[in-house]
Amino acid sequence: MNINKIAYSTFIAFVASLATLVSIQALSSSDRDAADDDALDSVTLDELAEHDGAESCWKAIHGRVYDITDYVPDHPTDEEVILEWCGRESTEGWDNKRPGVPHSARAEAMLEEYLIGRLVDDDGEPLEPEAAARAEEGDEAGDADGEPARLSPAEDERLHRALLGLPLDGHYRGVFIDRGVIQVNITFDLEDGRFTRLDYRHLAYRDDDYLAMEEDDELYPVMRQHRQILERLEGQPVTAIFALYEPERLADDIDGYSGATLRGAKIISSIRDALNRGVYSWP
């Protein structure tokens, strides 16, 4: 068999294989139709939003909801890239694997294995990707009901607080830095002007990283005192921070450590830094 015959035979075999594949597909094709969708469970944007992390990751793509939690570790790109879209309307990410490049047909077929429902609005009507994305954006602006985003100056609470110089409700982050080194990095939310979800992102002095300490550590009680402070600020109005000028008002004397060790002023400073910076992200 010479090279020409091999080339010709391979060419014919190739064309025949493609023709077979296409004809079998054409003869057995099953289109996705509306009836299929009706049989699926309904998922609202709020339900979707609850599954927004690696432990449970749901995504809405082209009006359908997929639970891809099990697939996340197998995805070829960095986990962050795929986790970014968890709990959200993700059609845009799906259609732009790289800018302008959608996922492959094979990926699409694999996705169908993770189908769990269809995306609906609060009235149970199917939600198209664009409408869903708009609703999500509206949500972030504190406007979940699809009302016009612009409020009257007479009723815009946020505007009122800003005009009076009062801190707005939202998520805050701030730091206390001394001699170029971060000692306190704090995070909290304000709800109705009161502290919630206070936490340290970083707490250190010289070479001691308090957040990394074990219970048998010598300085562990200091860390507990600092935690106590946050627990006691929880639910308090912003003005409560000034009590920290006398930290013993907020923290117990644990194992003989007293206010002298506890630098309340650093916490005041980091909270005021957070307030000065303004809202870090809207809740």
Add this chain to the structure above:
Amino acid sequence: MRRWPRPGDIALIAALLLPLAVALPRLGGPGGPPEMWLTWVGKVSGILGLAMMLLAGAVSCRVPGFDRPFGGLARLWHLHHWLGFAAFILVMLHALALGLAAVPASLDAAVATLFPPLSHGALWLGWLAWAAMVIFLAPTFDFFGKPHYQRWKRLHLVSAAALLLGLGHALLLAGEAWPWWLLGIAGLGAIAWRKGVAPSRRHPYRVEEVVPLARGVVELVLRPEGSGIRHEAGQFVYLSPLDERLAAGRGEEHPYTIASSPADAHLRIGIKDLGDASHALQTVTPETRVLVEGPYGKFFGRRFPERDMLWLGGGIGITPFVGGARDLASGAAREGHVQLIYLAHDSSRAYYRQELEAIAGRVEGFTFTRHYSRERGRLDEAFLREHCPDFTEREIYLCGPSAMNAHLQRLLAEQGVPASRIHSEVFDFL
């Protein structure tokens, strides 16, 4: 012909494997479930296929001298031919494997992978490249019978489109671009050189004389208009006659072996009436112009310089040996002894015989023997033993009709002559 790799081969293999080597860290190894290894096979065959396609283009540049690291232009064209063939097969394997890889997902996915919506332009570029390949390779591989040489040559230019489309396909879809730019520039640059620059760099000659040697065989004696080419004995050139009275082949280029010595100020070319163009050349008008491109080939390249040589020439295949003998006659130094056996039907077809005999009489270390098949049948071992007892120890050069070549190759192999010691350059498909 055999005996490889040569320096050019090694460079070629390195260039061929470059895109794959760059992509492999990303692709990983084959393995896993069928859809995974099919995907791997699909990607690897695509990468190798395109690399072969681009390199087949690159080696077709036909820059004089470029062929030598590859063992001559004839061998380089063989490489080109095989690269093109393998690329064609691999490209189809590439598409089929990627399509089949999606079958476990679903049939719809498989078909959509191969034939996505038109908005997936990058993928359709791949299909267009394949279609262009079919257009220019179908005549090469005689899908629909043997085409006319000049039409085949024109159709083969569609390869430039195939390279461009394939390159676009890869640049848009592949992870790493720079190896493709590199090979792409080499491949397309070669075609641009061949079709754009090279034609204007051919050497003009005048036909000084047309010497009839036998029925249907002439020797053209060409006088350079400028500096002319510099060549070695046994090399060949592409000749384009410009005589307006030619019945066929005017302006077309065809390869012919140089029969003159490098020391000769004239270029002498023996031409046998084998086709339209060479038939027309038998009566080319003296003092018309021809354009010469070359030289190419490495016919007398030595692999065992310490050995004596045996030259076996037949038919018009005697021309490189005429060149070699004339080279010896003009005083060229050649190590060892040379014996030329001229295989002809009878004395009327043994053109150049008298000149060769005269050279043998003058030049020490050069022996001439004739073998007429009309009298003695096909050349056999007994004849060789009688006239060249040490033939199995010599480095042997063959040139002649393909049947003669095949017969001699077989005969010599049976006598234990290793293939590496047999030289032949066949350029009947050039």
